[in-house]
Amino acid sequence: MSGNSIADKKTFNNVVQYNALMKIAESRMTNRAFVPSYEVPKEHFEMILEAARNAPSGANSQPWHYIVVTDPAVKQKIGDFFIKEQQLRAKLRMGFPTPSYQGMKTAPGLIVILSDFRFIRAFPVLNDGSAMDLRYKRNAEWILLQSVAASTMSAHLAAAALGYAVWWSTAVGQEDIGSQIKPLLGIPDELSLIDIMCFGPPLKPSYKRWKKKLDEIMHWDRFNRKNFMTDADIDSWIKNTRHKVMYRDRSQVD
Amino acid sequence: MSGNSIADKKTFNNVVQYNALMKIAESRMTNRAFVPSYEVPKEHFEMILEAARNAPSGANSQPWHYIVVTDPAVKQKIGDFFIKEQQLRAKLRMGFPTPSYQGMKTAPGLIVILSDFRFIRAFPVLNDGSAMDLRYKRNAEWILLQSVAASTMSAHLAAAALGYAVWWSTAVGQEDIGSQIKPLLGIPDELSLIDIMCFGPPLKPSYKRWKKKLDEIMHWDRFNRKNFMTDADIDSWIKNTRHKVMYRDRSQVD
Numbered sequence: 281m282s283g284n285s286i287a288d289k290k291t292f293n294n295v296v297q298y299n300a301l302m303k304i305a306e307s308r309m310t311n312r313a314f315v316p317s318y319e320v321p322k323e324h325f326e327m328i329l330e331a332a333r334n335a336p337s338g339a340n341s342q343p344w345h346y347i348v349v350t351d352p353a354v355k356q357k358i359g360d361f362f363i364k365e366q367q368l369r370a371k372l373r374m375g376f377p378t379p380s381y382q383g384m385k386t387a388p389g390l391i392v393i394l395s396d397f398r399f400i401r402a403f404p405v406l407n408d409g410s411a412m413d414l415r416y417k418r419n420a421e422w423i424l425l426q427s428v429a430a431s432t433m434s435a436h437l438a439a440a441a442l443g444y445a446v447w448w449s450t451a452v453g454q455e456d457i458g459s460q461i462k463p464l465l466g467i468p469d470e471l472s473l474i475d476i477m478c479f480g481p482p483l484k485p486s487y488k489r490w491k492k493k494l495d496e497i498m499h500w501d502r503f504n505r506k507n508f509m510t511d512a513d514i515d516s517w518i519k520n521t522r523h524k525v526m527y528r529d530r531s532q533v534d
Numbered sequence: 535m536s537g538n539s540i541a542d543k544k545t546f547n548n549v550v551q552y553n554a555l556m557k558i559a560e561s562r563m564t565n566r567a568f569v570p571s572y573e574v575p576k577e578h579f580e581m582i583l584e585a586a587r588n589a590p591s592g593a594n595s596q597p598w599h600y601i602v603v604t605d606p607a608v609k610q611k612i613g614d615f616f617i618k619e620q621q622l623r624a625k626l627r628m629g630f631p632t633p634s635y636q637g638m639k640t641a642p643g644l645i646v647i648l649s650d651f652r653f654i655r656a657f658p659v660l661n662d663g664s665a666m667d668l669r670y671k672r673n674a675e676w677i678l679l680q681s682v683a684a685s686t687m688s689a690h691l692a693a694a695a696l697g698y699a700v701w702w703s704t705a706v707g708q709e710d711i712g713s714q715i716k717p718l719l720g721i722p723d724e725l726s727l728i729d730i731m732c733f734g735p736p737l738k739p740s741y742k743r744w745k746k747k748l749d750e751i752m753h754w755d756r757f758n759r760k761n762f763m764t765d766a767d768i769d770s771w772i773k774n775t776r777h778k779v780m781y782r783d784r785s786q787v788d
Contacts, residue, residue, distance in 0.1 A: 291697055291735070292572075292696060292697040292698055292734075292735055293575075293578075293696060293697065294695060294696055294697045295696075297554070297557070297558060297695045297696070297697075298581060298692060298695040298696050300551070300554040300555075300558075300695070301554075301555065301558055301585065301691055301692060301695040302581075302584065302585060302588075302692070303551070304551060304554075304555055305585050305588045305589075305688055305692075306588055308588070308590070310590060318546075321547075324546075324547075325752070326748060326752070327552060327556075329748060329751065329752045330556065330748060331555065331556060331559050332751070333745055333746065333748055333751060334556075334559045334560055334562070334745060335559075335687065336562070336564060336690070336702055338704065339630075339776055339780055340743050340744065340776075340779045340780050341776075342745065342746050342751065344751060345751055345753060345757065345761065346751055346752050346753065347753040347754075347755070347756070347757060348752065348753065348754050348755070349755060350754070350755055351755055354755070369658055372660060372666070374658050374659065374660060374670075376593075376657070376658040376659075378658065394757075396763070398763075398765065398768050399768065401768070401772065402768070402771070402772045402776055403630070404623055404628050404630040404632065405628070405630075406626060406628060412626070415709075416628075419704075419708060422679055422704070423704045425676055425679045425680055425683070426679060426680070426682070426683035426686075426704065426728075426729075427683075428680070429679070429680035429681075429683035429684050429687070430683050430684070430686070430687040430690075430702075432680075432684070433589065433683070433684040433687040433688065434559055434687065434691075436590075436684075437555055437688075437691070438552060438555060438556070438559075441548060441551045441552040441554070441555040442546055442547060442548055442549075442551070442552050443545055443546040443547065443548045443551075444546055448590055448684075450592065450673075450676070450677045450680065454673060455669075465753075465755070465756055465757055466756040466757045466759075467757045468757065468759075468762055470762075471757075474680075475680075480546075481545070481546055489594050490594065491587055491588060491596065492587065492596050494580060494583060494584060494587055497583065497586070497587060497596065497598060497599055497600055498579070498580070498583045498600050498602065499599060499600065499601040499602065499719075500601075500602050500604070501601070501602070501603060501604055501605055501608070501719070502601070502719055502720040503599065503601060503648075503719055503720045503721045503722065503725075505720075505722075507599065508722055508724075509650070509652075511652065514652050514653065514655070514656070517656070518655065518656045522593055522594075522595075522656055525594045526593055526594050
């Protein structure tokens with residue numbers, strides 16, 4: 281085959297399907313307050329996690345568990361743990377513009393996402409405790425996190441496809457929150473809390489956040505230095521831009 | 535509002551759109567050998583990275599860069615680095631059933647995925663070097679990795695939507711590969727190689743890998759102990775199942 285035959289172009293150019301995906305990807309918008317009285321049908325949870333189930337993972341290990349939380353009292357407690365963490369951050373003077381977690385307490389859809397880090401030993405590692413093993417184990421930990429995120433992203437797109445607003449709350453590494461949530465849901469010690477996914481009809485309409493332009497993230501054959509940020513650029517972004525791009529409509533940034 | 539009104543059910547029940555997404559998610563299948571002579575149109579790279587661009591990220595930092603590699607000589611070299619790593623793993627007797635990386639050398643679509651870990655300081659951290667800061671920094675590193683994976687997953691789904699077979703090759707933490715690829719593409723020292731994404735028309739048809747059943751990953755209000763794997767279960771899975779689920783058609787697994 282020299283170049284692309286017409287058949288190829290047709291087979292690998294399903295623009296209709298691509299456009300359907302992009303419509304969903306663009307409608308996936310973060311919202312942090314949902315209609316509390318709305319009841320998510322059970323089949324929607326199943327449909328959303330059916331998407332999560334189909335994601336790729338390192339060594340096809342599928343190292344994820346999803347707990348659908350429907351008990352209002354448990355949702356309240358989970359939201360309270362995040363609010364407590366937010367208060368701690370304020371006290372520590374992190375200067376991070378943490379969002380309000382109030383909406384988590386009454387989110388109609390709330391799914392606790394877990395991972396099993398024991399699967400690291402199913403990845404390319406030596407399991408002999410050597411320095412090289414530790415290097416590979418770090419690599420493996422990252423592969424595992426990427427796998428769970430790929431699965432979680434699929435779930436978020438599925439919720440967006442159904443028409444819901446979504447909220448991806450990272451809880452990774454926040455051991456306090458993890459250790460408080462675990463007994464509420466009977467989560468074994470061996471598993472780790474990774475994220476909370478909330479979704480539902482938005483209380484106020486969602487709006488599109490600022491995104492970098494395509495040519496700011498896309499490079500052809502060589503890294504384009506014009507897209508490089510110096511340390512000073514990053515510090516300035518944190519000081520002057522971060523709070524805007526986190527919370528404003530994109531039309532209100534710059 | 536008590537319960538769901540008919541209007542709600544209609545607005546948040548876009549099953550047609552959901553089915554379109556699921557068709558794409560299910561057709562996203564890993565393949566590791568593509569038609570070498572096929573030329574990916576430039577606009578397909580743009581369409582695929584347009585999906586990546588729309589992903590969510592911690593603090594909306596969008597800490598990702600995508601380098602499209604079109605130079606055949608550079609692709610050869612990148613493939614060779616992975617093959618060298620594979621040979622090292624064999625020599626170390628890892629026992630991991632590493633795939634063949636030959637197909638990477640001639641993949642029509644090859645995108646090098648980078649992240650900028652300096653954005654960790656834009657996440658909730660203290661930046662004072664304390665033990666608590668280190669804990670939050672680890673958390674932040676994970677948020678960053680999850681962000682890049684969410685973006686990468688979007689790109690893979692876009693490629694699958696167009697009709698391509700895809701291959702997600704993790705390179706995270708493999709510093710040797712990173713340090714060898716960087717000079718080839720003019721990648722600044724400050725950035726980290728995360729993954730290689732390959733795609734194209736498959737040389738042989740793709741096939742669906744084994745996936746856990748929905749009720750093995752989905753739990754209602756409490757973790758269902760029947761889905762818990764003991765350490766012995768995981769060891770046995772690695773020994774007896776891993777190689778099958780990584781490489782066989784799902785109809786050929788048990």
